[in-house]
Structure formats: C-alpha cells, structure tokens
Amino acid sequence: MLTLLEQLDKGSLWQSPGGIHPPELKQLSNQQAIGRLPLAKQFVVPIPQVGEQARLLVEVGQTVLKGQVLTEGTGFIYLPVHAPTSGTVTAIKAVASNHASGLPVLSCIIDADGYDNWCDLITSDPAALSNDDIITKIKQAGIAGMGGAAFPTHIKLNTASEIDLVIINGVECEPYITSDDRLMREYSNEILKGIEIIHRLLGPQRIIIAIEDNKPEAAQAMQQAIHLSKLPANSTRVTVIPTKYPSGGEKQLIQIITGKEVPSGCLPSQLGIVVQNVGTAFAIQDAIYSGKPLIERVVTFTGKNIHQPGNYWLPIGTPVAAALELVDFRPSTTQKLIIGGPMMGYAIHDPYVPVLKGTNCVLAPSNEEISPDSDEKACIRCGECAIACPALLLPQQLFWHAKAQEYDKAASFNLQDCIECGCCSYVCPSDIPLVEYYRIAKSALRVEAEEKVLAEQAKLRFEARLQRLEDEKLAREAKAKEAAEKRQANMKSSDKDAVAAAMARIAAKKAAQSNEANLQSIVKHDANDSTGVDKKSAVSAAIARAKAKKAAQSAEQFSIENNATQTPSNTHNPSDSVVEGGISQQNLIAAAVARAKAKKAAQNNQAITSDEAVNGLADSSTSDTDPSLNDKKAKVAAAIAKAKAKKLQQTEIASDSADTEPNEDNSITASANGAMAKKTIADDNTDPAEQDKKARIAAAVAKAKAKKLQQVETSNVESQLSSSSITLEQTPNLDSAVLDKKAKIAAAVAKAKAKKLAQQAEKKD
C-alpha cells in the first residue's frame, strides 16, 4: 500500500463522482496572446469589494494615482480597494453592481487622465521579508481568489492548520474560459515565483499544479518553469487530469488528486490542503516583487458575437461595455451578457457594470450557442441529474422541496453542499432550471438563518431590558425605604409631637362633626317647640344652623376618611337626625353642651348678624372686630372661591354639550367674577409682599380642596348629591334674608356644584 505522498508523486488520480462533458469551445479565445486594450475613459470601482465596511480615503474631485489606496478598514475579511488608473474622482455614488441582482452599490467613479501614472511602488525581495510582512503585503495589495469566489488570499495563506499539500488550480474546467490557460502559457515563471512564496508561507510537503489535459501547452510551460524555479526538488509537480466538468471545483479537485472527500461544512485546510488559483499565485508574485496591488486581471472575452475574442489585461473597474466596444462586439437582438462561464455564470442586467477581481470571463453568446430560455416542462423522473451531480446529492428531491418552498426539507437533503455547478440543469431533458431553484432555496434558508440569529439577539435584548427595569424598580424601592428609615431616625421628638398633635386634631374634628350634627337636630327640635321667639334663641338657632352647614362642608371634605355612607346620613339629613337624635340620651347631653356654647358665642358676638354667621368663613371678613384677621380670612375665602369657580368653569366647558339651563351658566360666571372682584378688593388693601404669600397659601389650600372634592365626588356621588341638595335648600333662605353679594356667590357656587354633581350622576347612570 502506497502512502498518499508516494501516490501523489506517482501521479495517481481518483475518480470524482458525476460530472459532464460539455463542448469546450476554448479554442475561440486561446489562440492569441493576452492583449492589452486601450484604457477606458471612466472606471467604476465598487467600495468595498471584499469585506463589509470600509472608510473612504478619497473625496469627489480628488486626483488619484494608479494603485493608490481608496479605502481603509478593519475586519477579518476586509481588503483594500485601489485606483485602477490615474485620474480624478468625479463621483461617489451607488451604481449597478456586477452581481446577479444588479443592485446598485456604492462606487467610486474615476475619470482617467490617460497618463496612467503609478503611485510609488515598494519593490522588495521576499528573502528579506518575514512571513508576517509577506502576509501583510498580500493583504495590502488586496489580493482575493481569482477563480471566481474572491475569498481573501491572506486568510487562506495564514491558516492555523498544518498544511501538507498545496494544489495550484489551473484546471479551468468551465467551457469558453481560457484566461488561466493563457496566463500559464505566457507567465509560467512569474506564477512559479508566486508558488515559491506560497511554499514559504505554508511549508507544504508537496505542491501539485493541476491542469486539465485539454491544455497541454500550459502543462508543458509550467513543467519547464518548475525546473527553473528555486523550489525544492521533487516537491512540486504538474499533474494533468482528465477533462471533465466540474473538476476545477475545490472539493472535486481535492477528491481527484488525493481521493479524500472534504466533509460537509468543513474547509480543505482541516484536511491539511490548500487550493490556490494560478491567477492568485501570479498576483502574489506581482504584489511582493514589484509592489503592485491587484488592480488588473486577465479577462476572457468570448462568444460568437464577439468578433475579436481573446484574453485581455483589464484594469479592475473597467466597465464591461467599454471593453466590449474594443473587441468588435456585435449584439444580436436578444443578446445576453454572461459574467463567468456558461455553466456557473450569471447574466448581467446592465452592460455598464465594472470588471471585478473575480471576473474571469465575459461571454456574449449567439443564439445558436446558448438558446434563449426555453419553457420548463414537468420532471419525468429520469434521474439524469442524480447521475450528473458531482456532490452526490439528490437533485430531484431538492427540486421538489425547493419548488414547494419547503426549504427546511430541502436543507435536510444537504442543499447547502450544492456547489451550483449547473450539471443537473445541463442534463435535464425537461429544461428545468434546477440551479435557479436551489439558489432561491439557499437564499431563503440564509435569510431564515439570519432572522433566527436576529430573533435570538432581540430576545436577549428584551430579556436584558426586563431585567434592567426590574433592577431599577428594586433599587428605587430600596432607596425609598432607606430614605424613610433615615427620616424616621432623624425625626425629632418635637416633630413626633407635631404629628401626634395633628392626628389628635383630626380626631377632635371628627368628633365635633358628629356632635354638631346631633346638636343641629336638637336645636331644630327646640326651635320648633318654642313658640315665643326671643332674640337670643333665634341667634343661637342661626349660629347652630351655620355650624351645621360648616359641619356639612367639612363632612364633604372628610368623607373619604369617614364611612362614606354613614356620614352623610348623620350630617346632612336633618329630618332623620330629628327623629334619631331625640331618642339618644348621649346626644341630648352633647346637644345641651353645644347649646350652652352657642349661647355664649351669641352673647359675645352680638354685633354679628345671624345671616352673616350663616355664610361661614367668608362672612367673617365684614366683621369689624379684628380687621387684620378678617382680611386674611377674606383672602383665603376669595382664593377658595376662585379655585372653585375655575374648576367649575372647566367642568362646564368640558361638558358644555350636556348643559340644559343657561342661567346656571351665568350664575357660575357671576360667581367667578364675584370671587375675582373680591380678591381684587382684598389685594388692594394689603401690602404686596404679604399679599403675595397669602395668595399663594390660599391658592394651595384651594387646590388641595378642589382635589379632595373631586376625589370625594367621584367616589360617592350619591351622598354628595344629597348634601348639595341640602345646601341648595338653605341658600335661598340666606338670599332672602340678606341680599349680600357674598351670599350670592356662595349660592352660585353651591348651585353649580349641585348641577355638576347631577351631571356626574347622570353620566354614571
């Protein structure tokens, strides 16, 4: 049993499965030497060509020299882009790309100045360079695989795996294309210099230059060049392989040369093998020895509609149309332009797309060569495609699933291992464009996979966000808790006393409310009983009424704290209280106390008229006894009134449509005006600084009251309704007694309130 190396030396070959033998048609273009076409007037250089992101180093209007770097960037597979000739950057815009999609991509448009001046080139001797320097130089020269896939060469040459075998791919199995053939014939020594550099970088045990047996001149030229090269003896050999499509595929070639199959999803470097194109070897040599970046390549112009077919050195970025004009291109009526070969190439939508690093052929076939697309017929299950498939897939199965858009099922038949060589489409008797279906399915699967990754990222971000919100909430709570504890600890005893006092006051007030309600009932009782209406009793009755009203008002405010249903019945329903109050002995006692109090108060304030007392807070302002105090009270009352009026007005405006009685509207306006007027009067009387402060206090009080009122109203409309109806009942009496302006305001306010409550009740119903 021979070892692999011995077999390689012997030139043993293995069979690769499948494959076809299409007409080669290479003699069309391989008869004359590689020519050089006159420089195009305008160049289109897509940026970036390899890699995703790059920074432009030039701007519109800038003059560039041939070989000048146009972009810089980082990233694993980034390659710099160079100016193909000297000239001026006239535009940087999106133009149609040399891609099956024809989608516009950002490109640098360079108008050639015709001088073709090189920038400064750094020539070097590879012997004086370290391996890293060479790799860097290869990267800086922007060298990508010239076979078509344009994979960055510096990555392939910088592999971590140990490489035993390097295969230099000069197979060029696709029909029509002869660029590598001519390159090997004419530049074999240069290619060998490139191979020397590859040998130095990778240190393989063997280097095989694989050439198909339809290119005997190229094989001979390479064989001679090996003898002239400095490569170690017996390390390099030319292996001529039988012509079959697609022997030039990387995995197929490895199988033919070594008999090893590259596992699905693996790279050849994992088997210790690297495959490089001959064009790439030439470009490496050019970059190292003469310092020239990869800015031109050999392109085959062929097809029967090109009347000067052949291979030409074309600067990368030359528009295809510009080159076609120089090779006597005579398009037919349904002319297709194909980039690449007839098997794997793609038709371009626009002839003004540029030549790229991977563009090895421009094919302009006549209708006899490649017929216009014929209609797809039904699959007859002949199985020819499965025989032809070089990747040993099941093209029929893939076709069913791809057509039915069951891409995951297609993927389960190893769709990803399809090399899109086109053998199946070529042999299909039903003219089914099988590869098109696979490309669609592949791109759908790729999109799906990308979406999956994005969805995963979105999920992570969403979860991170939820976590963040939760953390923030907990932190906030902890902070609040800490602050509360701190406050508690810092609180002085006096503060605590103050809180306690406030609590006590609230309790006292509550007690007073219930007492006064009872008192009122008793007073009424008394008033009804006594027939002789002496002045004192009348006054006390009036005061009691006033107090009852006050109590009712405060009850409104405190009904949140109080039991919502009980309080109104205690305070606001005098008729009920009359019955209930009379019965309770406790209430009687309390009433007696209250009566005594009322009497005292009446004696003290004889000057005060009973009706003024009824008016509550506001009426104190007219009393003469304590002018300064009264002033303040008046202001507070005014502010309250103002706030109330404002609020009412707002509610009125909001529910304008619900309004039925216009006079009520007027009364509200009147009350608002009245309050304003009163405020103005009060303001005039005091000095501005004090007044300002007071006004602010008043406003705050009013606001708080309004808020409380609103809360109460929304919570128990029913009870409020009853309370306000009572207020309403009382107010007409007041009006008739003294036609005081303030009383009118109070009445208006009360009316408005009642109306509002009624509306709310309606709404609720």
Added chain:
Amino acid sequence: MITHIFVAVAVLTISAIVFGIILGYAADKFKVEGNPIIDQVEALLPQTQCGQCGYPGCRPYAEAIANGDKVNKCPPGGTATMEKLAELMGVDPEPLDQVAQEAVKKVAYIREDECIGCTKCIQACPVDAILGAGKLMHTVIAKDCTGCDLCVEPCPVDCIDMLPVETTLKNWDWKLNAIPVTLVSESLEER
C-alpha cells in the same frame, strides 16, 4: 396449589418494587425543568416583542399557546410561522387574525432634525434599540430594530417612520431575478 399463589404474588410484588425503584430513579434523574413546549414555541416566534398578539412579548404568547391559545395571532411571523406553530401544537392551521400585511420587514427611522428628545420612544422600545438622552436627538440602531412599531405611537411629534429594509447584496433574494435582463443592443443605443 396454595404455594403457586404465594409465588405468583411474591414475584409480582418483587417486580413491582424493582420497577418502582427504577421509575422513581428515572423520574428524578431525567426530570425536565419547566415545560419544554414553551421553549419550542418561543423558538418559532419572531421575537419582535411587538405585543400584537395581545400578550406582553413573545414569551408570554408562547406560554399562552402552550396553554391552548390560538396559533394565528402573530402578524410579524406571518403564515409561515403560524403553520409551523400549528404543526408543533398539532392543531389545524388557521388564517391570521389580522389581515397579514405585506410581509416586508421594516425598521424604525427617526427624522433626527424633528426629534425633540422626549425619550418616550426609548421607553417604548422593547429591545432597547433606540439611543438618545433627554432633550437630545435620538436615533434607532437599525440592526437591533425588530420593526415592532411600538415607538411610533408614543412619539409626540410623529418623527418616526417605519421604512422597509433596504435590499443589499447580502440580503438579496434570488427570487428577485424576475427582473428581465436588459437587452444589450437597446441599452447601448440609448447611451
């Protein structure tokens, strides 16, 4: 005769104990944490976290589906997702609840000169894909945007647009190859 009965009972008892121990051990050893179906359902959902299903995110909807909710409430997933969910849950596929709009993936775009820096969209974004600070211009991190629409509504100045994702060479679909190839003769005459 009676010994046969005893033997039979004894054999059954012993085997019951043995199997009981094996099952008990297996139940402990191979215990499945949580409901695996929820994870499977969630893996199928598009994770836009848009809430169009009526649940606050994709995970809650996955839980709801696992508990028997309908599978047709996910407009961003489209019919394909609905069919996968139906297959997974063993229910009949149903047409989507809402009229499934043209399934074009969109991303939010903030017209930056109009942005007042209110941060409302930042708070609305379920995947933190909007960058900005109070009173400063905001912008969308397009690659992280799921196109859920949730930021559009809170914007007080309506400066957020939902734009379809641009087709590039990376995400180009071969289906678009329906574009007829330009006939070179015509095109050359034009220029």
